[in-house]
Amino acid sequence: DTAVSQTPKYLVTQMGNDKSIKCEQNLGHDTMYWYKQDSKKFLKIMFSYNNKELIINETVPNRFSPKSPDKAHLNLHINSLELGDSAVYFCASSQGLVNQPQHFGDGTRLSIL
Amino acid sequence: GESVGLHLPTLSVQEGDNSIINCAYSNSASDYFIWYKQESGKGPQFIIDIRSNMDKRQGQRVTVLLNKTVKHLSLQIAATQPGDSAVYFCAENGNEKLTFGTGTRLTIIP
Numbered sequence: 001d002t003a004v005s006q007t008p009k010y011l012v013t014q015m016g017n018d019k020s021i022k023c024e025q026n027l028g029h030d031t032m033y034w035y036k037q038d039s040k041k042f043l044k045i046m047f048s049y050n051n052k053e054l055i056i057n058e059t060v061p062n063r064f065s066p067k068s069p070d071k072a073h074l075n076l077h078i079n080s081l082e083l084g085d086s087a088v089y090f091c092a093s094s095q096g097l098v099n100q101p102q103h104f105g106d107g108t109r110l111s112i113l
Numbered sequence: 114g115e116s117v118g119l120h121l122p123t124l125s126v127q128e129g130d131n132s133i134i135n136c137a138y139s140n141s142a143s144d145y146f147i148w149y150k151q152e153s154g155k156g157p158q159f160i161i162d163i164r165s166n167m168d169k170r171q172g173q174r175v176t177v178l179l180n181k182t183v184k185h186l187s188l189q190i191a192a193t194q195p196g197d198s199a200v201y202f203c204a205e206n207g208n209e210k211l212t213f214g215t216g217t218r219l220t221i222i223p
Binding site: 004040041042043044045048055056058090092097098099101102103104105106107 | 144147149154156157162164200210213
């Protein structure tokens, strides 16, 4: 009964490849997010979606393309992976965009060789 | 406390003592604040939140204090236990997004 689940937990791939990370939440929330956490633990928002519509795109390269097929899912596709993309990516969800706690998944550790 | 810098601030506390983790936020228009706990290999876990119309809120063993005048937030953990070892983040809600602080690593000394 995991609230926010991401797959895979680990992703090791070569530079230049294309990969996807999936996220699902069963909390009934209408807003979902993708965050990137670097090696220094700094957590930064990448995207937010509200009712399947893109709300925030924090100057993320267009190699990153989020897709929300429905309110419970927000997947992240990354093209032409680069070394600097190595990080832990977290999915989160909340009920509404403002003044509500966000609930996080356990992350996907992406390592680029 | 949390700040922008190259190193993750660390706080070491004797088991059973109280812990105080501090955070300075930047946006005076932020009206909602959250503390998260992140254990190794896990995602950030919600601990407690506070709205800007309050200056104190208590949970189970935790208290959050908000000083809007100096844009300062603190998390107090009573009777710190080994399971409290983690990285703690404050986050402020402004412009429809959460902005996280750089985190403080809390280490419990047995």
